[in-house]
Amino acid sequence: SSPVLFWWLLCHCVSYHLTYYAVDQKLCACTKCLSEDKQLLLDRSNRSVQPFLTANLNLSENEFNWWKRLQTESRSFGVYETTVANFFKIFPRNPDVIQPKPDHCRTCAVVGNSGNLRRSHYGPLINLHEVVIRMNTGITRGFEKDVGNKTTHRVMYPESAVDVDDNTHFVLFPFKIQDFEWLINASTTGFTGRSYMPVKSKIKTNKDLVMVVNPAFMKYVHEVWLGNKGRYPSTGFMALILALHICDEVNVFGYGADSDGNWSHYWEILTNKGLRTGVHPGSYEYNIIQQLDQQQKIKFYEGLTKKM
Template sequence: MFPGHTSRMISKLKMLVLLLCFTGIGVYFKMGYHFTYYAMNQKPCACKKCLSEDKQLLLDQSNRSIQPFLTPDFSILENEFNWWKRLQTESRSFGVYETTVANFFKIFPRNPDVIQPKPDHCRTCAVVGNSGNLRRSHYGPLIDLHEVVIRMNTGITRGFEKDVGNKTTHRVMYPESAVDVDDNTHFVLFPFKIQDFEWLINASTTGFTGRSYMPVPSKIKANKDLVMVVNPAFMKYVHDVWLGHRGLYPSTGFMALILALHICDEVDVFGYGADSNGNWSHYWEILKNKNLKTGVHAGKYEYDIIWRLAQQQKIKFYEAVMKTI
């Protein structure tokens, strides 16, 4: 082979290698740009609108740094405990609280069973209150379409399926309002005193023999793997930030709604507020007391916040006639 020809071949090979390098670098940066663009513009969920990307809601009140559920890895602060202990005149110390919570998590899951957000999934939630305005609403089929259906306390479904549906994935309760739940339903404990933790420990095992201000079940049927407990610090956060300290503490229904804002992508609200006569009645009861109010809770203010969230299109609020903008 001629020396000149060999030299030209080597030069061409060098140019080819150099060209391939530049092409590879260009492809790499182009792919990196598209990947970065996709990652930056990818929605956190598959819903039309995702609560977790609502910057106004996040900046205003829905503080995602607050842990809605209690875990053994999250310890509340003593000032949070001191607020919480006043709710039902708890007399025992912070140390007793911590010991009781540690014992609680020896029986029940250390981490709550929460559906995690995914870009290809829409977590739809129905929060179903117990208001008498659900009567003759015919919202049952609509409620049952949601992936998560959160119900309150003793709110029954049998006989009222047309209006309230029959699906329940989460039932929020405290000992004095507790009912048995099936193996597919999450028992969500709203604790108001140390005894509430002790009650669920014993009612799920050997039986509870203590007393409260109202009769409580000595035994409860619930799937231990689906037990979740709301963080007392979260309860304080709802009272401080959302209600501005109004009322002694938030109602179970209002806390359940704010909880849904933290664990759902879309939230629809049913059965909140007074009935057509202005009474805070339950849909399954024949009202005898014609002057039922909201007790220690700031019911009117809570209702106004829900209505405001609906006006801002953060939630859909269904009443006897749907109110949403």
């Protein structure tokens, strides 16, 4: 229906067939595989940093001490280790990540919540991706034409959490020990604690599809990708770097300011016109996304209302 969608489909089909016959030399069946991009590895991407926690992955005390400052965690490293051990008694000990294959192209759409998605008509294109990562409360109902309705992974923290269906991965971005405790309790007996914002007592999620981002990965994104700018990276930026580690091809939607220069959400009418990016280095993150697009590491669909 849309010219953008037609050309994306055409290029993707042609590239898939051209590369399929050279699969014995390639790690994936995309035109370009992120995992084969030596320059990206040399520049910033450190594949030795595991994106997700597993039951056997130990956080160093140095990494813990960096992480505990994000939201002034007062409890000890030992409490963290005990809590994480309890977490993996309930949730999968290893994350459900699609592994690279020479005859397969893992396409990922990372869908932010920017107001620049309005009237973009990107919905059908977003739905074509194998993995569709959305953030926090990003609504699809009523906005399908612009944002699609497929969600395979929803990145959240307790204060931003919404119920997810049985086929969607709940990807927890933990900022404090209580975030692990919250998900343990909210998905079982109910959570009764308090946070800086109201949190849901119960959450609907498929326990077999829960994944938790490694605090060391968050530290790596802040230090290596952002040069320690801002207090810590935004959820959206961390989700994008996460996609670079688990996908072969990454397409990015819904990042950056709207047509008025405000950092608004596509589903709401903005009343606070002075809204910016808080503790996150929003403009710096946005520039990195543009650089990755210019270097053809990702494809960035900027939306139709971007301020020029």
